[in-house]
Amino acid sequence: MPALAAELVVRKVDVIAALGGTPPALAAKNATATIPIVFGAGDPVGLGLVASLARPGGNLTGISGLELELAPKLVELMSELVPGAGIIALLVTSNNPVAEHIIIQNAQQAASAKGLELQILKASTESEIDAAFVELEAAGLIVQADPLFNSRREQLVALASRRAIPAISGWREFTEAGGLISYGASRTGGWHKIGTYIGKILQGAKPGDLPVEQPTRFELVVNLKTAKALGLTMPPSILARADEVIE
Amino acid sequence: MRRRELLFLLGGAMADPRALRAQQKARPVIGFLSGASPAPSAPYLAAFLQGLSETGMSKDKT
Numbered sequence: 293m294p295a296l297a298a299e300l301v302v303r304k305v306d307v308i309a310a311l312g313g314t315p316p317a318l319a320a321k322n323a324t325a326t327i328p329i330v331f332g333a334g335d336p337v338g339l340g341l342v343a344s345l346a347r348p349g350g351n352l353t354g355i356s357g358l359e360l361e362l363a364p365k366l367v368e369l370m371s372e373l374v375p376g377a378g379i380i381a382l383l384v385t386s387n388n389p390v391a392e393h394i395i396i397q398n399a400q401q402a403a404s405a406k407g408l409e410l411q412i413l414k415a416s417t418e419s420e421i422d423a424a425f426v427e428l429e430a431a432g433l434i435v436q437a438d439p440l441f442n443s444r445r446e447q448l449v450a451l452a453s454r455r456a457i458p459a460i461s462g463w464r465e466f467t468e469a470g471g472l473i474s475y476g477a478s479r480t481g482g483w484h485k486i487g488t489y490i491g492k493i494l495q496g497a498k499p500g501d502l503p504v505e506q507p508t509r510f511e512l513v514v515n516l517k518t519a520k521a522l523g524l525t526m527p528p529s530i531l532a533r534a535d536e537v538i539e
Numbered sequence: 540m541r542r543r544e545l546l547f548l549l550g551g552a553m554a555d556p557r558a559l560r561a562q563q564k565a566r567p568v569i570g571f572l573s574g575a576s577p578a579p580s581a582p583y584l585a586a587f588l589q590g591l592s593e594t595g596m597s598k599d600k601t
Contacts, residue, residue, distance in 0.1 A: 297572055305570030316572045439573075483583040487590020494567045494596055 297323035307493050309486060310354075312439035314388040317341055317354070325351055328499040330489045332482055334359035334437075336504055338394050345504040353489060353499040355482045356506050359437040359462050360395045364402035365475055366460055370432040371406045372527050373458055373473070381411040381430035383448075385440045386420075395436055416440060418447060425451045437462025437476055445469040456522055467513040467538065472522070473530070477507030511535040567596075 297319040300308055310320040310331040317331035321341060331354035333339060338360070342348035345356070363382070370380050382399045384392050396412055403410040413424040421444060435441050435448055442465055449470040452459035461467075462476035485505050493499055512530070515538040519526045531537065 293572070300570035300572060303568075303570065306567040308570045308572055310572045312573045320572050480582055480586040483586040484590040487587040487592075488594050489590075490569060491591045491594025491596040494569075495594060 293319040294322060301327060307490055309490060311486070313359075314339060314391045318388070321352060327351065328353075328493045330354050330486050330493065330499065332357060332486060334391065335361060335394050339388075339390050342504055345506070347500070348502070348504055349500040351499055353502040354504055355485050355489075356504055357437070357462075357477045357479065357482055358507060359476065360391060360398060362437075362462055362476055363395050363398040363434070366434045366462065367399050367402035367406065367408070367410075369460060369473060369475060369530065370434060370458070371408060372530055373460075373524070374432045377408060377431035379409045379411055379430040380432045380434065381413055381428055382434045382436070383413045383415060383421075383424055383441070384436045385438045386414040386416045387440065399434065418444060421447055421451070425455060428455065428457070430457070433457050433459040435459060435461040435466065435471070437466075437474075442466070445471070453518075453521065458522060458524060464511060464513045464536075467515045467518075470515065470518055472515055472518045472524075474511075474513045476510065478509040478511055481507055481509050513538065 293315050301324045305327065308320045308327055308329045310316040310329055312332070314333050317333040318339070318341070320329045320331065329352045331341060331352060333341060333354065334357055336342050336354065336356050337345060342352055367380065371377060380403065382396065384395055386392065400410050411430050413427060415421045415424045433452060441448060441461070442463055445466050446469055448459065453470065458472045460473040461471055462474060463479065464474045467474040489502055492502065512534050513536045514526060514530065514534040516526060517538060
């Protein structure tokens with residue numbers, strides 16, 4: 293990733309769109325302090341991408357999908373889905389220690405508040421995902437909303453189905469692929485914002501003056517087909533809040 | 540870095556000569572640096588281009 297970021301700098305692009313989570317955003321930041329960068333990444337202040345959301349400063353701005361910050365919501369959803377779960381698991385990517393620390397901390401606090409034990413599983417390759425499911429000893433699984441897991445969602449959904457474990461995540465693609473539930477920011481909205489920021493920067497706006505935007509629209513997607521296969525009755529409280537139900 | 544992801548990223552970089560030609564015509568160039576997922580799915584790309592066009596820019600100008 294750093295080499296590819298460096299290549300964009302050598303090619304003197306006018307603006308870099310660093311999309312798909314933490315690694316591209318950090319690689320772009322490390323590659324150039326002058327070419328404007330528009331990123332999409334969870335908790336950009338915590339990751340050290342920008343000084344503040346309101347005034348990012350420097351050559352970066354972007355959007356935060358709140359992927360790391362919404363972990364407590366997913367823990368709450370899981371505790372509603374599987375009352376008395378005891379142990380729930382969180383699968384995180386091991387490709388960024390800072391992001392990993394933030395999401396684990398967020399989920400841990402929520403789990404403790406609900407009296408749940410949190411099993412942390414780490415993976416960043418196909419075989420590591422397989423291995424994580426061997427280690428898995430929980431009543432429900434939360435999968436970090438991350439490009440890596442998004443690209444491996446078919447594998448994740450198949451493994452969850454084989455273990456007959458409820459699996460939820462932050463991006464709707466996961467639920468569309470057969471995951472049980474997703475709750476997170478509308479990603480279409482995020483891509484739209486990135487497009488407008490790049491347009492503004494190409495017309496002369498300074499990235500450091502454009503505040504990092506946070507999502508305002510969130511969507512809860514429920515897959516009832518998956519619930520049925522798991523023999524799980526979807527709590528009416530969740531169904532009532534669902535923006536979309538896959539039957 | 541997993542091989543499949545690396546290949547995708549190189550693919551992304553290789554698309555750049557087109558961007559370079561665009562640059563020679565004094566058009567702005569947007570460099571995409573993306574993560575593990577393949578190219579953005581159509582609805583996301585459409586939303587991105589829509590956002591870009593709302594600022595008066597368009598795919599044809601970049």
